[in-house]
Amino acid sequence: GENVEQHPSTLSVQEGDSAVIKCTYSDSASNYFPWYKQELGKGPQLIIDIRSNVGEKKDQRIAVTLNKTAKHFSLHITETQPEDSAVYFCAATPRANNLFFGTGTRLTVIP
Amino acid sequence: DAGVIQSPRHEVTEMGQEVTLRCKPISGHDYLFWYRQTMMRGLELLIYFNNNVPIDDSGMPEDRFSAKMPNASFSTLKIQPSEPRDSAVYFCASMSGQGSYEQYFGPGTRLTVT
Numbered sequence: 001g002e003n004v005e006q007h008p009s010t011l012s013v014q015e016g017d018s019a020v021i022k023c024t025y026s027d028s029a030s031n032y033f034p035w036y037k038q039e040l041g042k043g044p045q046l047i048i049d050i051r052s053n054v055g056e057k058k059d060q061r062i063a064v065t066l067n068k069t070a071k072h073f074s075l076h077i078t079e080t081q082p083e084d085s086a087v088y089f090c091a092a093t094p095r096a097n098n099l100f101f102g103t104g105t106r107l108t109v110i111p
Numbered sequence: 112d113a114g115v116i117q118s119p120r121h122e123v124t125e126m127g128q129e130v131t132l133r134c135k136p137i138s139g140h141d142y143l144f145w146y147r148q149t150m151m152r153g154l155e156l157l158i159y160f161n162n163n164v165p166i167d168d169s170g171m172p173e174d175r176f177s178a179k180m181p182n183a184s185f186s187t188l189k190i191q192p193s194e195p196r197d198s199a200v201y202f203c204a205s206m207s208g209q210g211s212y213e214q215y216f217g218p219g220t221r222l223t224v225t
Contacts, residue, residue, distance in 0.1 A: 032212055043115070043202050043216030044154070089154065097142055097206065098167065099214065101154040 002027040006102030023090035030092040115217035129191040134203030141208035
């Protein structure tokens, strides 16, 4: 099956700085790459996703890039705010109904 | 819509007892997923249903775990007998399956087996 690795496991940034989280995947058939944000005591929530026919996608302060050749994708958060503090998970799948999650990155934004 | 609803939110039980976790998916969603989250293993898919039919249960740890979806608006995950290593947060998620791949997660059930 698919194997997704995520780095770093923890990340601290100053408010206003950018944060980057990176993931690699193993299955070249994977074609859907979502990012989920999990706040304390809550379930994960989709924040952005990208499909394999697209190299980059942006939504306000959040962007995701995909390099299919190298089998890696990244989440970029610009102008970070304290409410961005959470655990972020990447995922990959060759079939949308079976997500393989990374191990998560705990992001702390320091005011 | 109220989103995915799970109950109970917290469950504390003794080893050997039966535990039943409940989930109500978002109305109109065709897919329902059960996940387990632990520090050691992260988020793991246990089983998923499509139109109430179990499609892939390869993630179910062992025969002590069973899941049912008797209708489109209700699913259960049962552990019998429970063991301390089953302690985790169990999430239910649903997905429309009609062109959208977004999975909507419930708030989770934190299970502690002593």
